[in-house]
Amino acid sequence: AGTGGTxxxxxxxxxxxxxxxxxxxxxxxxxxxxxxxxxxxAPSDAQPLSAADAAEMLALATKVxxxxxxxxxQELGQFFGVRIxxxxxxxxxxxxxxxxxxxxxxxxxxxxxxxKGYAGSCMRLVIDGILKRGETPFLHVMSENTRAIELxxxxxxxxxxxxxxxxxxxx
Numbered sequence: 001a002g003t004g005g006t007x008x009x010x011x012x013x014x015x016x017x018x019x020x021x022x023x024x025x026x027x028x029x030x031x032x033x034x035x036x037x038x039x040x041x042a043p044s045d046a047q048p049l050s051a052a053d054a055a056e057m058l059a060l061a062t063k064v065x066x067x068x069x070x071x072x073x074q075e076l077g078q079f080f081g082v083r084i085x086x087x088x089x090x091x092x093x094x095x096x097x098x099x100x101x102x103x104x105x106x107x108x109x110x111x112x113x114x115x116k117g118y119a120g121s122c123m124r125l126v127i128d129g130i131l132k133r134g135e136t137p138f139l140h141v142m143s144e145n146t147r148a149i150e151l152x153x154x155x156x157x158x159x160x161x162x163x164x165x166x167x168x169x170x171x
Contacts, residue, residue, distance in 0.1 A: 001170045008068060008167050010140075015166035024167040028143035032157035037136060039128055039156065044121040049079040049091060056088045057081070057106075064108035067140070068167070073106065080125045082118040090118030092126050102130045104139040107148065120151055127155070140165070 001007050006024060009015070015026045049057060054074050061069035077094020090113060095105035104126050109119045130137045141148050143162065 001168075003170055006167060006169045008165060011164045011166055014164050015168070020171050021168045022171055024169050026164055026166045029163055029165045030141050030143045030149065030159050031161040031163075032139050032141065032149075032152050033160045034127065034137040034156050035158050036156060037131060039124055039131065041124055041128055042121070044080075044125060045082050045118070046080040046090075046121045046125050047083070049074060049081045049088075049093070051075070053079075053081065053088065057091060060088050060091060060108060060110060061106055064110065066106050066108035067142075069106050076105075077102065078126060078129050079106070080122040082113075082121060084113060089113040090122055092119060092122035094126060094130065100135055101138055102133075102135045104130070104137050107139070120155065123151075123155060 010029070015023060017023065051074065054071060057074055057079065058069065058071055061073075073095065074093065077097070079091055079093030081088050081091035083089065090109040092107040093105055094102050096103035104123060107119050107123055109116075127137045137157075138160070139152060139157065141152065
């Protein structure tokens with residue numbers, strides 16, 4: 001990363017400061033994996049999102065802060081969202097891909113619409129697509145985000161690894 005560039009690292013232990021780098025974030029992180037490899041597809045209000053929705057997706061992610069999300073993140077995989085009165089209020093999608101695995105990412109719901117099942121609806125569609133490709137869904141969640149962990153557990157995810165994420169910026 002050049003000057004001002006950022007990188008994210010998954011670490012077993014908390015990041016140790018090094019000259020030339022500033023820590024942007026370094027919270028405890030839990031990695032979860034879907035087991036068993038199935039999902040109950042309940043009726044959903046979620047719809048596929050596309051490049052045409054990128055600005056609205058970025059605005060929601062900037063407000064809710066589900067994790068790293070940039071102007072082109074939606075290009076990393078399929079995203080689904082729920083709209084209320086034409087406004088995007090919840091979404092989930094795909095990000096990191098490893099052989100046989102795809103990360104469920106950017107799971108978020110606007111604060112005015114929490115508790116209505118929108119994030120779960122979006123996630124079920126993302127997970128279904130991943131499973132249909134014969135891959136295993138996994139995700140990362142800040143360890144203190146108990147509300148999200150409860151949702152992920154209800155959907156069939158189990159904790160696989162606990163560590164830290166270090167988001168660093170080159171000075």
